[in-house]
Amino acid sequence: MKNFTMIAVAALIAATSAFAQSGQRRQSEPQQKPSSGLTRYDVRQALNHQSRVFSTRSTANTFLQGVSRRAEAIVAQPEGTLHDDLAAWVSGIGLGWFGWQDASSDAAPAAIVEGTDGCLYIKGITPQFGGTSYWLKAEPTAQAGRYVIHRQVAGEYAQYEETEYIARLVYSDEAEDFVEADDTDIYVNYADGVLTTDPVETDEYGLPEWAYGLVNDYFGPWAPDGSYGYYWNLTIKEFTEHIAVLPTGAEVKDMVIEHAEGYQDAQVAFVGDKVYVQAYAGTPGWIVGTRSGDIVTFQSGQYLGFDEDYNTNLWFWAATVEQEYDPEYDDYYVNYELTDNIVLEYDAESDVLSPVDENTAIIINASQSKVYYAEAYSNPTFFSFTEVAAVPADPFLGLRRGL
Numbered sequence: 001m002k003n004f005t006m007i008a009v010a011a012l013i014a015a016t017s018a019f020a021q022s023g024q025r026r027q028s029e030p031q032q033k034p035s036s037g038l039t040r041y042d043v044r045q046a047l048n049h050q051s052r053v054f055s056t057r058s059t060a061n062t063f064l065q066g067v068s069r070r071a072e073a074i075v076a077q078p079e080g081t082l083h084d085d086l087a088a089w090v091s092g093i094g095l096g097w098f099g100w101q102d103a104s105s106d107a108a109p110a111a112i113v114e115g116t117d118g119c120l121y122i123k124g125i126t127p128q129f130g131g132t133s134y135w136l137k138a139e140p141t142a143q144a145g146r147y148v149i150h151r152q153v154a155g156e157y158a159q160y161e162e163t164e165y166i167a168r169l170v171y172s173d174e175a176e177d178f179v180e181a182d183d184t185d186i187y188v189n190y191a192d193g194v195l196t197t198d199p200v201e202t203d204e205y206g207l208p209e210w211a212y213g214l215v216n217d218y219f220g221p222w223a224p225d226g227s228y229g230y231y232w233n234l235t236i237k238e239f240t241e242h243i244a245v246l247p248t249g250a251e252v253k254d255m256v257i258e259h260a261e262g263y264q265d266a267q268v269a270f271v272g273d274k275v276y277v278q279a280y281a282g283t284p285g286w287i288v289g290t291r292s293g294d295i296v297t298f299q300s301g302q303y304l305g306f307d308e309d310y311n312t313n314l315w316f317w318a319a320t321v322e323q324e325y326d327p328e329y330d331d332y333y334v335n336y337e338l339t340d341n342i343v344l345e346y347d348a349e350s351d352v353l354s355p356v357d358e359n360t361a362i363i364i365n366a367s368q369s370k371v372y373y374a375e376a377y378s379n380p381t382f383f384s385f386t387e388v389a390a391v392p393a394d395p396f397l398g399l400r401r402g403l
Contacts, residue, residue: 037176038093038100038226040205046093046100047206050336050371053310073153073163074135080115083193087239087313088124091200091208095226103128103229106367107313109306110236112195120147120190124236126214127311128229129164131157136166138188145191151184154214164214169224171207178211178224186212193238200232208232241303241313243285246278247271253351256385257362260321260334260378268353268382275346275353277382280314280364280375282307287316287362289344296344296353301368310366310374317363318342319371321378334378336361336371344382353382 087107094103110124113135120138133155138147154166168186169178189196200208211230215222224230246252250269257264257279267278275289275296283305289298302316319336326333343356364375 038095038171038178039176040203040207042100043093043207044205047102047104049102050373051101053312053366053372053374073156074121074137078113078115078117078119078121078135078137080113080117080121082111082113083238084111085238086110086112086124086236088127088234088236090125090127090231090234092128092211092229092231093206093226094128094229100226102372103231104367104372105312106369106372107239107241109311109313112190112236120188120195122149122188122195122236125212125234126154126166126229126231128227129155129214130311131155131162131164138190141187145189147188147190149186149188160218162216162218164216164225164228165222166212167215167224169211169213169230170209171211177226178213178230180215180222180224181210188234195234195236197232197234202232239313243283243303243305244276244288246276246286250276254385255353255382257377257380257382259361259380261376264375264377265385266382279362279377280304282309282374283314283364285316291346294346294348295356296346297341298344298362299341300339304364307374312366314374315365315368317365317371319361319363319376321359321361334376336363336373336376338363338365338369338371344380351384355379355381 088105088110089107090105092103092105094101105127108124108127111122113121115121118140121135122138123133123135125136126133134153136149136154137152138149141148149166151165151167153163155164156162157164166186167184168181170181172179187198189198200210202208211232213224213230214228215224218225246269250271252267252269255266255268257266264279265281269276270291273291275291277287277289277298279287285302285304287298287302287304289296298316298318300317304314304316306312307314318339318341320339322335323332324335342360342362344353345356346353358379360379362377362380363371363373366372366374
């Protein structure tokens with residue numbers, strides 16, 4: 001993969017590998033902000049490149065709970081009507097270990113309280129933040145259905161005594177980064193259970209007219225922190241996806257996926273004309289294929305569930321695989337293109353599932369529209385895994401041979 005989007009994994013049976021954690025970005029006390037500047041070229045490159053999930057490694061409990069040392073933080077759930085079956089879709093860019101990356105999110109966890117005081121209280125608008133998030137207060141304006149989020153405490157990363165404030169941002173050519181706007185207020189619209197920010201146009205490089213993000217004073221004067229993401233075009237709405245459940249009594253067999261990067265544990269069940277595959281331990285959902293004779297077809301877009309390690313929802317997608325050359329790094333990388341399905345052939349005699357077409361892949365993906373993956377299995381072949389008990393060596397064999 002691209003040099004700045006992948007972490008090498010050396011294991012025979014590969015467990016889920018963790019991408020650079022934005023919440024754990026400081027391994028020692030830094031003397032300066034870990035960015036050399038965000039150019040317009042950086043934005044275009046980051047938004048165009050496919051990448052692994054931009055991970056926060058936060059948990060669902062952290063998302064809805066927490067203890068603050070700041071009096072102004074809204075810690076407890078405000079009084080009112082809670083809507084916690086929501087998800088956030090948002091465009092964004094963020095700073096990870098390997099440079100600027102696409103930090104957009106599909107269906108990140110979110111919640112809204114319609115307060116008894118007429119205000120909205122919101123969580124989930126900065127999905128890459130890995131600390132403790134607090135409720136954001138959005139106050140009503142004179143325009144019906146329109147609310148304003150004033151600059152306020154949005155979260156805290158207690159390990160570094162770092163308090164984050166939410167603010168409206170604009171790009172500065174001089175700073176080569178986003179800075180706080182003169183007016184830091186963020187306006188949102190709320191109607192029929194859907195919350196949105198005002199639409200934002202982007203330039204030819206993908207840079208938005210304005211964004212919002214978190215600012216802190218960890219590095220000195222108040223400044224936005226790109227490692228928590230800069231965001232625009234937010235939509236929060238009801239999340240209605242459902243995972244596939246394995247039928248009761250289904251016989252499950254342990255298998256191994258052999259793929260271009262190594263091996264992966266898997267479970268497979270044949271139930272009538274359906275084939276159920278569990279190929280990723282981080283989510284509870286099964287990938288379901290339809291069998292016709294020896295051919296099994298798995299349709300893309302199947303929801304797999306919420307991954308607490310990556311703090312995101314994941315889907316199954318099929319993809320094509322091509323080797324491409326990157327002149328900037330003078331290196332080849334694997335390029336994935338999402339497709340409608342992947343077709344496997346089942347050899348019952350050898351108990352093997354193998355791809356019908358070469359250069360195809362199974363993608364465990366955090367997006368419903370682009371490659372933004374937790375795991376990718378190129379040219380996957382499933383075979384049964386049978387454990388054979390090891391036979392101890394004869395401890396006296398060497399003595400008998402005179403060794």
